[in-house]
Amino acid sequence: MRAIDANCEYLGLKGLQLMENAGAAIAREVKERIGTGKAVFIAGRGNNGGDAFVAARHLSSDPDIKVYIAIVGQASRIRTDDAKHNFNLLGHCTIEGLIEVTDASHLKDTGWIDDSDVIIDALLGTGISGKIREPESTIIDMINGSGKPVIAVDVPSGFDPDGGDVDKAVKADITLTFHAMKNGLTTPLASKYTSEVKVVNIGVCSDAEKYVGSGDLKVLQRRRADSHKGQSGRILIIGGGPYSGAPALAAMAALRTGADIVTVAAPASVAGTIAAYSPDIIVRPLSSDVLCEEDIETITKLIGSHDVVVIGMGLGRDGRTKKAVSEIIPLCKKVVVDADGLYGIELPIPEGTEMIITPHSGEFRALGGESADDVKAFASSNHLIILLKGKEDTISNGERVAINVTGNPGMTVGGTGDVLAGVTGALFAIASPVEAACCAAFINGAAGDLAFEERGYGLLATDVIDRITDVMK
Numbered sequence: 001m002r003a004i005d006a007n008c009e010y011l012g013l014k015g016l017q018l019m020e021n022a023g024a025a026i027a028r029e030v031k032e033r034i035g036t037g038k039a040v041f042i043a044g045r046g047n048n049g050g051d052a053f054v055a056a057r058h059l060s061s062d063p064d065i066k067v068y069i070a071i072v073g074q075a076s077r078i079r080t081d082d083a084k085h086n087f088n089l090l091g092h093c094t095i096e097g098l099i100e101v102t103d104a105s106h107l108k109d110t111g112w113i114d115d116s117d118v119i120i121d122a123l124l125g126t127g128i129s130g131k132i133r134e135p136e137s138t139i140i141d142m143i144n145g146s147g148k149p150v151i152a153v154d155v156p157s158g159f160d161p162d163g164g165d166v167d168k169a170v171k172a173d174i175t176l177t178f179h180a181m182k183n184g185l186t187t188p189l190a191s192k193y194t195s196e197v198k199v200v201n202i203g204v205c206s207d208a209e210k211y212v213g214s215g216d217l218k219v220l221q222r223r224r225a226d227s228h229k230g231q232s233g234r235i236l237i238i239g240g241g242p243y244s245g246a247p248a249l250a251a252m253a254a255l256r257t258g259a260d261i262v263t264v265a266a267p268a269s270v271a272g273t274i275a276a277y278s279p280d281i282i283v284r285p286l287s288s289d290v291l292c293e294e295d296i297e298t299i300t301k302l303i304g305s306h307d308v309v310v311i312g313m314g315l316g317r318d319g320r321t322k323k324a325v326s327e328i329i330p331l332c333k334k335v336v337v338d339a340d341g342l343y344g345i346e347l348p349i350p351e352g353t354e355m356i357i358t359p360h361s362g363e364f365r366a367l368g369g370e371s372a373d374d375v376k377a378f379a380s381s382n383h384l385i386i387l388l389k390g391k392e393d394t395i396s397n398g399e400r401v402a403i404n405v406t407g408n409p410g411m412t413v414g415g416t417g418d419v420l421a422g423v424t425g426a427l428f429a430i431a432s433p434v435e436a437a438c439c440a441a442f443i444n445g446a447a448g449d450l451a452f453e454e455r456g457y458g459l460l461a462t463d464v465i466d467r468i469t470d471v472m473k
């Protein structure tokens with residue numbers, strides 16, 4: 001949901017607009033339920049509280065509804081600009097009562113809850129993390145002990161929208177959840193915390209979900225301060241033979257995407273050339289001038305010390321290589337297969353292997369696919385993730401289809417596919433395969449767009465690598 005929000009921003013739809021729609025829906029629900037009476041809003045200091053401030057404003061002009069607002073914590077410490085903005089507007093509205101609750105007793109002393117006709121729970125939404133702190137914990141108890149009708153905003157406060165364990169949460173009569181059903185609300189546990197769930201349309205642009213946007217990059221977590229070498233990905237690139245540049249490009253792209261260790265296993269004939277490109281790449285020479293079965297033992301050991309394998313760039317299509325690729329793939333837990341590696345795939349893929357393939361349309365056809373319309377069905381029947389490269393990239397895990405539109409015709413130059421494979425491999429170490437594929441397509445294309453601004457049609461794959469960090473930042 002956070003990714004969709006951020007994608008909306010990227011498209012120009014502001015969070016404030018979504019909040020307005022969310023709050024308006026809450027206000028309508030309150031009005032429908034009580035018609036006349038006292039509505040008590042319990043608002044946290046995040047955007048969940050922001051939704052409540054909007055709803056309170058909408059109801060404040062209704063002569064039959066009396067609005068009371070309890071902000072949990074100090075109003076001066078409201079955390080987001082959108083929530084702050086909507087809080088400030090309440091200064092121009094007819095509100096019956098507004099207090100700051102820094103201790104649960106403040107709320108109890110008002111008697112508002114006992115006197116209310118409905119409680120609107122906007123304490124915590126999807127931004128919850130960890131065990132419920134005070135005063136929130138006692139306030140949840142107060143709401144649950146009140147016997148009053150409760151409308152929960154987005155999720156019952158304290159409930160994990162992803163469906164994880166619940167320490168303590170509000171018990172609501174109805175939850176109005178925004179834009180899409182949250183996974184957690186479909187679990188049996190949810191029925192303990194809300195009798196009913198309604199999904200409310202808040203006007204999200206369909207493109208925010210259909211197209212990969214900068215918001216999708218939010219899955220790429222900030223690193224912990226105590227991270228150590230290897231935790232952000234050890235990537236094994238298997239490539240080279242007829243070509244030496246392709247695996248080097250993939251390796252440099254993986255490093256620029258944030259991978260900690262990148263090793264290239266390449267035929268002995270090109271290992272020296274690859275090593276000479278950059279001291280940042282670790283190179284392990286294989287036996288001869290193409291990848292072949294004699295290399296399996298060396299490669300098996302290398303796979304054991306890496307998180308993700310990226311195979312295919314510059315390998316060529318020698319029969320020995322195809323055979324070696326088909327034997328290497330089942331040894332991998334996580335593998336990205338690109339370029340010539342695609343010709344060594346044997347379907348169905350082996351159990352225990354998570355695979356992302358990154359074909360262009362010709363390679364996709366060689367695998368038995370036809371067009372972008374087939375991507376979802378092909379991914380589903382073969383249990384893999386496809387990133388089909390094209391003017392628009394199509395990504396699917398067999399359930400969802402996402403389209404990426406970053407990139408430009410300057411990127412038809414050789415090597416940009418190798419860059420994409422490297423970016424994908426690096427992200428696969430730290431994200432789910434479909435997230436990795438979506439983010440990689442976006443980052444590669446956006447880096448290409450920055451390179452195009454500088455270089456036009458003369459852009460090179462190495463220019464794209466140079467701009468990856470700008471996109472990631």
Ligand SMILES: NC(=O)C1=CN([C@@H]2O[C@H](COP(=O)(O)OP(=O)(O)OC[C@H]3O[C@@H](n4cnc5c(N)ncnc54)[C@H](O)[C@@H]3O)[C@@H](O)[C@H]2O)[C@H](O)CC1
Pocket residue numbers: 001005015018019020022044045046047048049050051079080123124125126127128129130131132133134136153154155178179202
């Ligand atoms: N597209 C949409 O669905 C929209 C959703 N909106 C609403 O925004 C919330 C999410 O807002 P966010 O600011 O990210 O977080 P919260 O308001 O849920 O909570 C943050 C708030 O809570 C405190 N906190 C976190 N964990 C705890 C804890 N364990 N104990 C106590 N306090 C905790 C934290 O410090 C913050 O202050 C979403 O649910 C929707 O309701 C927007 O309206 C836009 C559209």
Ligand SMILES: [K+]
Pocket residue numbers: 048121122123124125152153154155156157
């Ligand atoms: K809530």
